[in-house]
Amino acid sequence: MVVLFSMVRSSTKAHSNFRMEKSMSAESFHQNRSQERSLRDEEKGLLGALLSNRPDSHRFAEEILIGKVIDMSDGGMGSVKFVVPAGRSWGMTLVEADYLDEDGVLVSIAVNADDLGGLYEVDFWKADFSPLKKFPRPELVKIRAAKEAGEAIGFLGPPK
Numbered sequence: 001m002v003v004l005f006s007m008v009r010s011s012t013k014a015h016s017n018f019r020m021e022k023s024m025s026a027e028s029f030h031q032n033r034s035q036e037r038s039l040r041d042e043e044k045g046l047l048g049a050l051l052s053n054r055p056d057s058h059r060f061a062e063e064i065l066i067g068k069v070i071d072m073s074d075g076g077m078g079s080v081k082f083v084v085p086a087g088r089s090w091g092m093t094l095v096e097a098d099y100l101d102e103d104g105v106l107v108s109i110a111v112n113a114d115d116l117g118g119l120y121e122v123d124f125w126k127a128d129f130s131p132l133k134k135f136p137r138p139e140l141v142k143i144r145a146a147k148e149a150g151e152a153i154g155f156l157g158p159p160k
Contacts, residue, residue, distance in 0.1 A: 036068040036083055042135050043069075043080065047122065049138030050095045050111050063119045076131025077107070078124040084114055091115035096144045101126065102133035109141065 039047070047064050051057045063082065072079040091113045099107045106127045114120040126132060 035070050037070070039064060039067065039069055039080070042137075043122070046109075046136060046138055046141070047111065047119075050097055050109070050141065050143060053143065054094065059117070060119055067119060072121070072123075074124065075129060077126050077129075078132045078135060079122060081121040082114075082119045084118060084120060088114040088116060088118070088120070090120055091117065097141045098144065099136040099141045101136075103130075105130065107132065107136065109136070 044064050051060050068083040069080040070083060072081050094111045094113050097109045099109060101107050108125045110123045112120045124132060
């Protein structure tokens, strides 16, 4: 949970190098089918915008439109995990971005895929661990270039 984040993420830059399979999603997330929901319109818009610069962005359109998510226990930062078949795990970071929340605190956003290339989670991390004040509008988010992201952000091949 938050304790894990404070031990691993001592700075915003550390978020880029943090392997998500050891993240909050793996440590504190338990899929409870009764809490499934569709993405909210604002989440769909943000995801579409974040993935739009990828040459394989079309692959995620259906998941964004009809995929089910569960809110992650992140202290109100806004992270969601896609409901995926059992046995799937974190595979890679698709895109990372930054956003200044309404209170001026930096928010790091990572869109992650599972090990088979499907959407896995949208991880929000607010630098001071406080709840998100205002959900980011796409035009206020700065997408990081792959070299800034601190890891190989690759392009996925055809779905398996």
